[in-house]
Structure formats: C-alpha cells, structure tokens
Amino acid sequence: MCRLETEGTKYGCGHYIITRKLRKIDCDSPWCYHSRRHRNPCPNCSCDRYYGPDASETVTDIRPEFCPECYPFYNKGRR
Numbered sequence: 001m002c003r004l005e006t007e008g009t010k011y012g013c014g015h016y017i018i019t020r021k022l023r024k025i026d027c028d029s030p031w032c033y034h035s036r037r038h039r040n041p042c043p044n045c046s047c048d049r050y051y052g053p054d055a056s057e058t059v060t061d062i063r064p065e066f067c068p069e070c071y072p073f074y075n076k077g078r079r
Contacts, residue, residue, distance in 0.1 A: 001027055001032055002026055002034040002035055003027070003052045004021050004022075004025070004051055005021075005022040005025065005056045006022060006054050007022060007057075007060045008059065009060065009062070010061070010063070011063050011066060011067040012064045012066060013066045013067055013070040015067040015069065022058075029048075031048060032047060033047045
C-alpha cells in the first residue's frame with residue numbers, strides 16, 4: 001500500500017486529523033490502486049484502494065478540545 005506524509009492537528013482526545021497531504025510514497029505494487037504501477041484500465045479491479053499508515057505525521061496545531069467526531073459523544077449532558 002502507498003503511504004502519505006501529512007501535516008495535521010492533534011486534539012485533546014488524542015486524535016490526529018490531516019489538514020494537508022505533503023507527498024505520497026509509492027509502494028510500486030501493481031495491485032495498489034494508488035501506485036504508478038497499477039494497470040489502467042484494470043478490468044474488474046479489486047486492487048487495494050486504501051493508503052497504509054502515514055509515513056510521517058507532522059503536528060502543526062494542538063487543540064485542547066475534542067475533535068469533531070468525539071465532541072458530540074463526550075459532551076452529552078455537559079452545559
């Protein structure tokens with residue numbers, strides 16, 4: 001699987017959310033949809049369509065609050 005080098009925001013809940021993709025690191029696999037070696041056209045394509053874990057995560061901002069996904073769950077009943 002191809003991987004990405006990214007920049008993003010780290011939240012108080014521990015989640016990291018990508019704000020910018022810097023570059024792709026190619027896996028050179030013909031079975032990876034994102035690779036430059038993937039066939040085009042690829043009939044009945046069942047190749048990997050997901051990126052692997054980020055090759056690097058550069059934190060550009062730290063926020064003490066919960067991320068947008070956690071906020072509704074953890075703030076129930078709080079006012």
